[in-house]
Amino acid sequence: MFVGKGPPRVPASGARVPLAVLRPGLIPLPYPSIPSEVAGPVERSRDGQHRRHIGLDGTRSLSNTSTGAPPTASLHRGMADRIKIASWNINSVRARLDIVQQFLTDQSIDILCLQETKVVDDTFPAAPFSALGYTHHVLNGQRMHHGVAILSRIPLSADLRHDWQDNGEARHIGAVLECGIRIENVYVPAGGDVPDREVNPKFGQKLDFLERMTRWSETVAEPTLLVGDFNVAPLECDVWSHKQLLDVVSHTPIEVAALDRLQAAGNWVDIGRTFVPAPAPLFTWWSYRAIDWRASNRGRRLDHMWATADVAAKAVAHRVHDECRDWLKPSDHVPLVTEFEL
DSSP: OEEEESOOOOOOOOOOEEOSOBOOOOOOSOOOOOOTTTOOOEEEOTTSSEEEEEOTTSOEEEEETTTTOOOGGGOOOOOOSEEEEEEEEOSOTTTTHHHHHHHHHHHTOSEEEEEOOOSOGGGSOHHHHHHTTOOEEEEEOOSSSOOEEEEESSOEEEEEEOOTTSSOOOOEEEEEETTSOEEEEEEOOOOOSSSOTTTOHHHHHHHHHHHHHHHHHTTOOSOEEEEEEOOOOOSGGGBSOHHHHTTSTTSOHHHHHHHHHHHHHHTOEEHHHHHSOTTSOOOSEEOTTOSSHHHHOOEEOOEEEEEOHHHHTTEEEEEEOGGGGGSSSOOSBOOEEEEEEO
16 A cells, blocks of 8 residues: 655646536435525426425535435535545446445545446446445446546535547546535546557547646636546656556657646646655556566556645545455556545
8 A cells, every 4th residue: 555644735627517417315414404595496306205406506416305405515514624535447336346335434435536437327336335325426427438426425516527538438527525626537548559649549539638638727726636547657657667668558758748738737736746756656557467466566657636736735645555456356446545634
């Protein structure tokens, strides 16, 4: 397990399009009445168990019909002094449901951002997470491929999506905490095997994806945490062999330059490297091809947590949970966790 402690710093967020489906489960605690300035029309959900509240800004949230709990977007109760936010490319949430539940329980995570969920929203395994207290679900799923999700014990609002792939693939989902911090969860395309857009269109799509993110990053003005599988290992110490991987997709100079532009556009703080500074090796992914991944340790740091300066300043700890790579039916990625003092 890689562990770091210490402070960080930086800004970012941008133009968004409110779309999708907020899927919180039951909200069991008593809530104050909805303030008149945010109250809006109410719709009943398909299952008849929740009301969908439409705020004046057009965002939607759900409440339980039996408790009358108001929309999470309208609440401003004090959040916990510290929260743990995790990011994990799970490589199919249904196939690895057991280890996700184990991780949430063992680490007492407050908010989990998943990539590669590989399931449409209607068949996302929401009930097991709700049973563990993760009653707030923001989903952007796709059958068999891609897919992102945010699961939380803390109220979320404003289910937002960007199509940085420009083809409708489910690669981004965003939400807002009551304290105003945005969480942006992204799954950047892997880019195929050949680092040449002329012979490999997938590589070109990856570069274009990062360029669209860069344009968005220039507009970010709110406290924001950007997490996910970026599919780029930017530093020499982010890969097991810089020299051997210079021509391998994920560590090529052109990808690193694209990621550098993205980071500079929003002046993002790399939380991982704030707590585990270079040149210390830091990896989040190990290939399934390795017979003994730990012995060979041919890893790459493909997964990242970046933050604006105001959010990064609240980070008090960061860990890469490499022990999860040893679990039964593991993902080839491991979870990152940052703890924030709010």
